[in-house]
Amino acid sequence: MILAVDVGNTNITCGVYDGRKLVTTFRMMSKTAHTSDEYGMNIRQLLMFDGITKEQIEGTIVASVVPNVMHSLIGGITRYLGTPPLIVGAGTRTGIRIVTENPKEIGADRIVDAVAAYEKYGGPVLVLDFGTATTYDYVTKDGCFAAGITAPGIRMSAKALWEDTARLPAVEIKKPKSILAQETISSMQAGLMFGQIGQTEYIVNMVKKETGIQDMKVVATGGLGRIISDETDVIDIYDSSLTLDGLQMIYEKNRKGPK
Numbered sequence: 428m429i430l431a432v433d434v435g436n437t438n439i440t441c442g443v444y445d446g447r448k449l450v451t452t453f454r455m456m457s458k459t460a461h462t463s464d465e466y467g468m469n470i471r472q473l474l475m476f477d478g479i480t481k482e483q484i485e486g487t488i489v490a491s492v493v494p495n496v497m498h499s500l501i502g503g504i505t506r507y508l509g510t511p512p513l514i515v516g517a518g519t520r521t522g523i524r525i526v527t528e529n530p531k532e533i534g535a536d537r538i539v540d541a542v543a544a545y546e547k548y549g550g551p552v553l554v555l556d557f558g559t560a561t562t563y564d565y566v567t568k569d570g571c572f573a574a575g576i577t578a579p580g581i582r583m584s585a586k587a588l589w590e591d592t593a594r595l596p597a598v599e600i601k602k603p604k605s606i607l608a609q610e611t612i613s614s615m616q617a618g619l620m621f622g623q624i625g626q627t628e629y630i631v632n633m634v635k636k637e638t639g640i641q642d643m644k645v646v647a648t649g650g651l652g653r654i655i656s657d658e659t660d661v662i663d664i665y666d667s668s669l670t671l672d673g674l675q676m677i678y679e680k681n682r683k684g685p686k
Contacts, residue, residue: 431674434491438560442671463499467507487512488678489536543673557649631661
């Protein structure tokens with residue numbers, strides 16, 4: 428078994444794979460600082476809760492967009508699981524060629540998503556990740572990461588509303604019954620949900636227009652991706668395990684070595 432770890436701006440998402448089968452997943456907060464011992468013990472205890480011992484974990488892979496947690500996280504994994512993790516970064520074999528202006532600027536999470544979407548669904552493919560930020564990444568037919576768009580995520584927009592506007596409350600992010608809101612909470616929900624849906628549809632359609640590929644596959648992932656994908660026809664597939672699957676695929680490519 429291998430442990431795949433996706434370190435995002437809000438959560439650290441972990442998945443255990445037996446071959447290509449995702450056996451279990453669990454999450455920890457990434458915004459709260461922890462020592463290496465805390466990370467290591469938390470991960471071991473969460474694994475044990477699912478009946479998985481450290482001896483069963485033969486390897487670990489980590490993709491991170493939060494540099495500040497990496498020293499403690501790597502130390503904890505190495506000490507408590509006995510497997511120094513593979514870190515997705517420059518020099519990691521992915522099977523995807525990055526042809527943007529500055530490849531080093533592309534986040535590890537976006538590369539991992541691109542790998543999984545391309546291998547699972549083929550190219551050309553547009554990969555949407557609804558996380559802290561909402562990202563749209565275009566992978567060509569021959570597996571090149573060609574372009575990416577970054578926009579504020581729906582939670583980020585919601586937080587800006589209630590933190591920067593004195594009289595607006597924190598609200599649950601969900602689709603209201605109607606866009607014709609008549610009170611504050613549904614008014615905010617309408618703006619957040621329909622605004623995100625509209626943004627998604629416009630960006631996807633513009634990517635298809637500028638590439639000239641109208642039949643491009645559109646694959647979404649991320650915490651709020653399901654809500655958005657259920658409300659629009661421009662998303663073909665919602666895949667909740669896309670990022671973790673990509674980590675498992677990259678681990679296999681690097682374990683086997685070059686052919």
